[in-house]
Amino acid sequence: MAVSSNDPVLRGESLTVRVDDQALLHDVSMGVHGGELLGVVGPNGAGKTTLLKALSGDLELSAGAVYIDDRPLSDFDARELARRRAVMPQSSYLPFLFTAHEVVRMGRAPWEGERGEREHGAKLTDYAMSLTDTRDYAVRAYPTLSGGEQSRVTLARVLAQETPILLIDEPTAHLDLRHQHLVLQLARELASEGAAVVAVLHDLNLAAMYVDTALVLHRGELVASGPVEESLHPDLLGPVFGMEFVLQPHPDLERPMLVPLPASVSHERGI
Numbered sequence: 001m002a003v004s005s006n007d008p009v010l011r012g013e014s015l016t017v018r019v020d021d022q023a024l025l026h027d028v029s030m031g032v033h034g035g036e037l038l039g040v041v042g043p044n045g046a047g048k049t050t051l052l053k054a055l056s057g058d059l060e061l062s063a064g065a066v067y068i069d070d071r072p073l074s075d076f077d078a079r080e081l082a083r084r085r086a087v088m089p090q091s092s093y094l095p096f097l098f099t100a101h102e103v104v105r106m107g108r109a110p111w112e113g114e115r116g117e118r119e120h121g122a123k124l125t126d127y128a129m130s131l132t133d134t135r136d137y138a139v140r141a142y143p144t145l146s147g148g149e150q151s152r153v154t155l156a157r158v159l160a161q162e163t164p165i166l167l168i169d170e171p172t173a174h175l176d177l178r179h180q181h182l183v184l185q186l187a188r189e190l191a192s193e194g195a196a197v198v199a200v201l202h203d204l205n206l207a208a209m210y211v212d213t214a215l216v217l218h219r220g221e222l223v224a225s226g227p228v229e230e231s232l233h234p235d236l237l238g239p240v241f242g243m244e245f246v247l248q249p250h251p252d253l254e255r256p257m258l259v260p261l262p263a264s265v266s267h268e269r270g271i
Helices: 048-056 078-084 100-111 117-131 147-160 177-192 204-210 234-241 263-268
Strands: 010-019 022-032 036-041 063-068 085-088 165-169 196-200 213-218 221-227 244-248 257-261
Touching: 010 048, 022 036, 022 048, 022 063, 022 196, 022 213, 022 221, 036 048, 036 177, 036 204, 048 063, 048 085, 048 165, 048 196, 048 213, 078 085, 078 100, 085 147, 100 117, 100 147, 117 147, 147 165, 147 177, 165 177, 177 196, 177 204, 204 257, 213 234, 221 234, 234 244, 234 257
Parallel strands: 036 196, 036 213, 085 165, 165 196
Antiparallel strands: 010 022, 010 063, 213 221, 244 257
């Protein structure tokens, strides 16, 4: 999994988000390169979604700054920003009965008015739905879809937006096992084609299997950043998640699997 050696296309410097007296994110600095799939992991309340919202410009910072290609995010107007980065939130509430196809086509909004957009946008919409296995319910009303189906339609909208930076929050939530791997294989392929992809993930083994770099957040602070072999290590993850892990070899992959130990087993092993 090669990562570009160029400067980060998206970076955050000393990102801090406070609500009242509580720091949801404190002094976090990071960057993602073109050609890189970066995973953000941590327990509930660690600041993962807050970080993604800060990077996307959807959340006001208490301190710090976000840059795309060394240009402050605040310098971009809404249309220009939508052509540079696409965002997949944890959930998308749509009160109107848009069809799945219409929702995916919304991803082309930043490109409306461009020459040839009608034909190109139609082809890209269909292609994004094919990639995410959502074409079979293209005419279904979005609110009638299951949580997993809605998630894949939302991902298709992000893909149709055709941006070099993708920020995806828990893209495997609500998905069955096959579609969890389908989604992360897509993220992996996009990065391999040069995109900079940031994915918030709960499943540590999915992160270990697919991402190039992992950020570990805990209580709003960055506690580790680096290749998965280093950052997703039992000695580091144990205190963060409040439980013990052991490494087990994967039958096919070079990277090992993380196996959580129940408290009783940890006690018996003297861990």
